[in-house]
Amino acid sequence: MDSAGGEGGATSSGGQAAAAAGQQPSRYESQKRRDWNTFLTYLRNHKPPLALARCSGAHVIEFLRYLDQFGKTKVHGAGCAFYGHPNPPGPCACPLRQAWGSLDALIGRLRAAYEESGGTPETNPFAARAVRIFLRDVRETQAKARGIPYEKKKRKRPPQASSSAAAASSSAATSRGGESSSSAALSGGSSGDGSGPAAPPVRGSSTPP
Ligand SMILES: [Zn+2]
Numbered sequence: 001m002d003s004a005g006g007e008g009g010a011t012s013s014g015g016q017a018a019a020a021a022g023q024q025p026s027r028y029e030s031q032k033r034r035d036w037n038t039f040l041t042y043l044r045n046h047k048p049p050l051a052l053a054r055c056s057g058a059h060v061i062e063f064l065r066y067l068d069q070f071g072k073t074k075v076h077g078a079g080c081a082f083y084g085h086p087n088p089p090g091p092c093a094c095p096l097r098q099a100w101g102s103l104d105a106l107i108g109r110l111r112a113a114y115e116e117s118g119g120t121p122e123t124n125p126f127a128a129r130a131v132r133i134f135l136r137d138v139r140e141t142q143a144k145a146r147g148i149p150y151e152k153k154k155r156k157r158p159p160q161a162s163s164s165a166a167a168a169s170s171s172a173a174t175s176r177g178g179e180s181s182s183s184a185a186l187s188g189g190s191s192g193d194g195s196g197p198a199a200p201p202v203r204g205s206s207t208p209p
Pocket of ligand 1: 075076077080081082083092093094
């Protein structure tokens with residue numbers, strides 16, 4: 001999970017293509033499914049049990065904090081000698097956390113999964129303002145503690161870019177890992193028309209409106 005930290009939101013694009021390809025679940029889709037199941041399990045084990053419909057941004061933040069115990073990213077405390085060092089020369093006792101980039105991408109996937117499973121954007125707890133603020137805080141804290149500026153070089157950055165766009169692009173970035181499609185075998189050399197496959201030719205639909 002930690003590996004996503006470096007590439008969060010690097011480039012946009014690709015989201016459309018990935019959705020259009022849609023033959024087999026992409027890495028992004030299967031990751032989204034796994035994340036969603038993890039979250040539902042978390043809700044089930046919550047004490048007291050928590051229904052998805054009652055889930056708020058505060059619960060989402062609670063979930064993100066819970067995930068920190070599985071983190072692999074060293075985040076130095078202000079008292080640590082390595083505070084602000086990107087490459088500390090030695091070990092220290094600071095805790096491991098989830099990297100901001102991982103959390104940011106995760107929230108993007110969960111936000112999409114929530115709406116795909118019937119939730120409305122208005123009630124989406126992953127889109128809550130509190131979650132956005134929490135993530136921003138994590139980013140700033142980790143940037144200082146690890147000496148890593150999370151500044152993305154974006155060409156155009158409209159003032160107050162909606163965070164949904166940012167989340168979408170970072171989600172798309174994580175789905176780019178999948179490699180070559182296996183379409184090479186499909187391109188038969190037969191240039192003849194009609195004789196070969198039985199599949200009906202689908203040409204430009206000329207159906208009247
Ligand atoms: Zn430390």
